[in-house]
Amino acid sequence: MSRPCDKMQEKIADYVLGILGKEESDTLAEHIDSCADCSQYVQALKNENRLLLQLSDKLDADMAIRQDKVIEALNRHSPTALTKVLSIWRIIMKNPITKLAAAAVIIVAALIVISQISGSTTAFAKVIENVVNAESISFLLKQQLGIQPAFICKMYIQGEKIRMDMVGAEGDQQGLEKLREEMKRRNLTAFQSMIGDFTAKEAMDLDHFRKTFKKRQLDDRTVAEFTRTNLVEQFRSIKPEDAERIGEELQNGRKIDVYLLRHVDIMGIKAELSGEEGQRMTVWVDRASSLPAKILLEASFHVEGKSKDWIEFSEFTWNEPFDEDLFSLQVPEGYNPAKL
């Protein structure tokens, strides 16, 4: 088998790929005219190029048959109710740290936006400062994703430590009823917990049903996302014109101002809410303390015109120190390593 000239080999490949410049193509053409080996090489590569394109057509022609096979396999597949519930658990626990960080972000973001629209920036700046510097926060987080049941978590944040207890689920799915019965039978207040320490860069997941634990390291990105100083930078894109005060309510004798924010675009939440109509964040602020009493994030899908995807933060406590044991990364007695 003859070989092309060493200097020309790459040029010929580029020529066949159609990426050789005009000047170089002309020089190459001159060379090919006078070099049988290179001429043969050009023909061979062109033939192979043509074959590749033909093979592409051949693969395309069979694509529908391959798709039919997948659809046949899909028709045979029917997930059980249990698989669905387990899958929902995994969704929630997939990356709880990021979820926690996002939750913290939302609270601070809401306050910053309100400060922009309220006009009383000096007074509100103090509130933001209070929130950012809060020694401890706890709240209840409920979230509904699509048709899945609403999971309820109790969150505790204290300094650089965080804990999420999965305390329940709302919905009429069969698996959830079993979950609630099982929690009651075992006298459990949470079925799973996640504890994270951003200073130690460590986290631990606890499964209170199986009595298992899993420890993991927190990567720098997750830690950075949680770092409060960086959070403020993430909210600069929020526009004051997207927010308005829509009224006030009286709750347990306390005056609550209600703010509505549209087109929410905050880290961690952006992916769920961006690009669709109907996305909004409602914030209920206790007038006396100037602290949020409830925050509701909604993404309404246009399919049925109602909100199907939402996250609600409520039952806030501020600066009520928690017992350090709540954030302990020590494995509780009787818990074994989780099997992979």
Added chain:
Amino acid sequence: MNDRSDKDLVVSCLAEDKSAYKLLVRKHYKRVFLTCLGILGNVHDAEDMAQDTMLKGYIKIGMLRDGSKFGPWTARIAKSLCINFIRRKKYAKKIVAERIIDANRSVNQYDNLQLAIEQLPQETRAPLVMYYFDGQSVKKVAERLEMSKSTVYLKLRTAITELHNLLAKQGDSK
């Protein structure tokens, strides 16, 4: 012709509408298959992994937070399944078995070409598959593989030169 967006179809899937997922299969199968082919090189293995990817996508659809990202999400599943497939080492054994079968049946020019593609290193095969079989521009290939355009050109040049050498070798061995 289906013009529903991926996001819309994913929402329907969450409401247990299997027909919506079938539409997603029709829309995205080719790219998933070619992703697998780029990694594995073998059409039959790529078919198996593409099918597994689409089934896994169906089971895990609830984990997809942004329906408009269905394409990149399934591509990630495909990559992960293919890498596991290779890791399980079944792959090496299977290749040997297929070589023996291949030796006993008549082959055409496409078989030879497919075999040569399979023998390319993965880092040159993936751009080749995307460029020729998925009809993507060099810019798009560069974006998807997170490489510079000049690197993609280099890989394509290496791929077609190497393919030629492999095909020439096959010719010599007959």
